[in-house]
Amino acid sequence: MRPTPRVAILLAAAAPLALIAGSAAPALWTLPFDATVVLFAAFALDALMTMRRQAVRVSITVAPRIFIGDPATVAVRIEISQAGANWRGAARTLELTLAASGDLDPPGITQIDLTQTGSRIVDMAMRPRRRGRIEISAVELRWRGPLRLNQRLLSVPVDVHIDVVPNIRAAQTAALHFYDRDAPFGVKMQRDRGAGTEFDSLREFMPGMDIGGIDWKHSARHGRLVGKEFRVERNHSIVLAFDTGHLMQEPIDGVPRLDHAIGVGLLLGWMALRGGDLVGTYGFDARVRHWSPPLRGTGNFTRLQQQAATLSYHTEETNFTLALAELAQRLKRRTLVVLFTDFVDTVTAELMVESMQHLGSRHLVIFVSLRDPVLQQMVDAIPDHAGALARAVVANDFLRERSTVFARLARMGVHCLDVDRQAVSVALINKYVAIKQRGLL
Numbered sequence: 001m002r003p004t005p006r007v008a009i010l011l012a013a014a015a016p017l018a019l020i021a022g023s024a025a026p027a028l029w030t031l032p033f034d035a036t037v038v039l040f041a042a043f044a045l046d047a048l049m050t051m052r053r054q055a056v057r058v059s060i061t062v063a064p065r066i067f068i069g070d071p072a073t074v075a076v077r078i079e080i081s082q083a084g085a086n087w088r089g090a091a092r093t094l095e096l097t098l099a100a101s102g103d104l105d106p107p108g109i110t111q112i113d114l115t116q117t118g119s120r121i122v123d124m125a126m127r128p129r130r131r132g133r134i135e136i137s138a139v140e141l142r143w144r145g146p147l148r149l150n151q152r153l154l155s156v157p158v159d160v161h162i163d164v165v166p167n168i169r170a171a172q173t174a175a176l177h178f179y180d181r182d183a184p185f186g187v188k189m190q191r192d193r194g195a196g197t198e199f200d201s202l203r204e205f206m207p208g209m210d211i212g213g214i215d216w217k218h219s220a221r222h223g224r225l226v227g228k229e230f231r232v233e234r235n236h237s238i239v240l241a242f243d244t245g246h247l248m249q250e251p252i253d254g255v256p257r258l259d260h261a262i263g264v265g266l267l268l269g270w271m272a273l274r275g276g277d278l279v280g281t282y283g284f285d286a287r288v289r290h291w292s293p294p295l296r297g298t299g300n301f302t303r304l305q306q307q308a309a310t311l312s313y314h315t316e317e318t319n320f321t322l323a324l325a326e327l328a329q330r331l332k333r334r335t336l337v338v339l340f341t342d343f344v345d346t347v348t349a350e351l352m353v354e355s356m357q358h359l360g361s362r363h364l365v366i367f368v369s370l371r372d373p374v375l376q377q378m379v380d381a382i383p384d385h386a387g388a389l390a391r392a393v394v395a396n397d398f399l400r401e402r403s404t405v406f407a408r409l410a411r412m413g414v415h416c417l418d419v420d421r422q423a424v425s426v427a428l429i430n431k432y433v434a435i436k437q438r439g440l441l
Helices: 005-024 031-049 169-185 216-222 257-274 298-309 320-330 350-360 373-380 386-411 424-438
Strands: 056-061 065-067 072-080 093-101 110-113 120-126 132-144 150-165 193-204 226-231 237-243 278-284 288-296 335-340 364-370 415-419
Touching (some): 005 031, 056 132, 056 150, 072 093, 072 132, 093 120, 150 298, 216 226, 237 257, 237 288, 237 320, 257 298, 257 335, 257 364, 257 424, 278 320, 288 298, 288 320, 320 350, 335 424, 350 364, 350 386, 364 386, 364 424, 373 386, 386 415, 415 424
Parallel strands (some): 065 150, 237 278, 237 335, 364 415
Antiparallel strands (some): 056 072, 072 120, 093 110, 093 132, 132 150, 193 226, 278 288
16 A cells, blocks of 8 residues: 555645645644645545455466567456455556566556456567567556555566567468468479489470580480480588677667578578478677588478577677688588678678688678668658768768678679568578579589
């Protein structure tokens, strides 16, 4: 039982009231004291009419695991016992919030109308900012008496943990989109014919086919032109390399770059595993944080998800010379390295470009960077004052230097992707499919 701010305001008004009454009529100097007594009596009456804490029961239900970037919905069930039903009309509204710890947006305060009968279920949303764990320790409730002079606080302890894991919805959706044609017929073998180098079959030569694919020996045997058909190779090694340095902590649409990269990497990992390739993971910043050699089979997708969830956020500057040299030493065969990272300007990217040259001399590299929408907005905005014009010039310089770095990487044979967050998944999958069909591995 605690007094509300209304009690403090009324008590504070008693002192000037006593001075005014004493100055106007000395016989009324006791009036403020009488008013104070009435106020305390009203406070006591309001306390008697306020619903008791024992009448409220609280329970919560929440999913044990959520994806980064999605709000966690906590279902709070409020039940008022029969003993407290008589007092429910006195407390018109009940306010509740959650005592939660972790890297998340603070949960707000929700008001419940208590004039309705029966138990109530309130859905409260909490939005995590990063991967990790959210702990809900208590449900905090507050309600007031009919005179708004007294309020009761109730803290219901709970022990709830929510794991915030990488977002795999994109991988699940893509799996249904790309493979839904097999659903009516069950699982079947699918051969992807294309411009690969693995022999698939012979067929009669038709106009439009590659002349270099004519098999002259079999053509002479059959008395007509016969051409070779090839299929896209499988059993390639793919490594998803994630930069966990301080630049990857910068948020885009409220989610760190690293988590966007992990979601896109899991999508590519699922597609590659389904296609028969081997997929591994690699995490680095100032030093190597994680390494898992490539393995095959869709059953390893759960392993990829668990490994991606262990990639922590670090504030150190990324050492590309050490990390990429260590990666090149660990790879024993030609591998497709998908590097998720970022840079600021040509100066900070100099060592990265040199290290990429050594790695790209033996392996095929896809350089993936998320485009910063803020820089482009500064450039496109019409400046209305000198400060906006200066920001636009600086932002344009940064974009020009990024283009210079990507041009250098492209001349070295590195496949570069610098796209928005919404388009990076499709762009990466298209790049992967094009590399497979061209037989670049």
